[in-house]
Amino acid sequence: MQNKFIKIYKDIADRIQQGEYKSQTKLPSEHELMSYYDTSRETIRKALNLLSQNGFIQKVQGKGSIVLDARKFDFPISGLVSFKELAKKMGDNHHTYVERLERTEPGPYIRDQLRLESGTLVWEVDRVREIDGEKVILDKDYLSTAFIEDLTEDVCRNSIYEYIESSLGMTISFAKKEITVVEPTAEDRDFLDLAGYTNIVVVKNYVYLDDASLFQYTESRHRPDKFRFVDFARRTNG
Structure with missing residues (x-):
């Protein structure tokens, strides 16, 4: 309790x-x-x-x-939360579109990010997040099928993390994050309402289970005017 x-x-x-x-x-x-x-x-x-x-x-x-x-903590740097959890604070003006759900053999780059052996398959999931009528986030997720055998569009539209923890009984523990500012790709321009912006903010996540197994690599690609990426640090006496 x-x-x-x-x-x-x-x-x-x-x-x-x-x-x-x-x-x-x-x-x-x-x-x-x-x-x-x-x-x-x-x-x-x-x-x-x-x-x-x-x-x-x-x-x-x-x-x-x-x-x-x-x-200011809508997208906390130090937190590890799903879009669904964050979206609860946004009211009803948000929507997720699943643009791709594919079980595939990854290329060398994704295989390297997830430290996979050749021949290991991944789920590739592309989701567009619409907030207040504008498509402002493209989430590109790669999840090892060694940990997640089945994945549906409904799960991806709702919450993959909720499915992993509630249905599969696994515990998501921690992540390493990397934040960069880059020029939009052709894919970014196709999926996002960039409104003339010539840069996007990319948050790369390497996500681990509680046994320290790396199961997910994500690139969350954000239009820069919509979000503040803020952390809070409190000094402790050493």
Whole structure:
């Protein structure tokens, strides 16, 4: 069963991201939060500490907890989340189009990225993400069939990560990311509404399971005006 302070943390974080608690304003006091959530001061303090660690608030002595602009975290650099999870914060103005779903033998470049032996097949999945009526992300995913034997268009349209974790029972653990700015390819121009932009932001992801197996290589290709790639770092005493 989930700890109560985790539930409180998630509830307050959602309220911050939805703008109910606005940036640079104060959260309710610990006493007010204790009353609202009907819990102890220790539980509230644990929730507030987690909010602080994850960049939602800054504790200021004598002033309480100041709300930070967490809405910048739409596409967090350090996070590992699916588009479906991110899209929950965007409302209903988003859509995913599956442009390609193919089981194929990869070329040398993809084989090298996934460290595959010759002859190993991959799923190649191309998905276009439309937000507010504009096609602004092209996700190119390559997943080793050694880990994922079957894949459907419905799964790709919904969430591959949800399928891997909920249906296949595997645990996605961590990723290495690389971010570059490049000129759009002909494929980018075909699939995306570039609106005259001559560069795109490419986020390459090397994604691993909890046993450190590399199972996915992704290139997420973004129109540059729509997203801010923001990380939050808190200095700890060494």
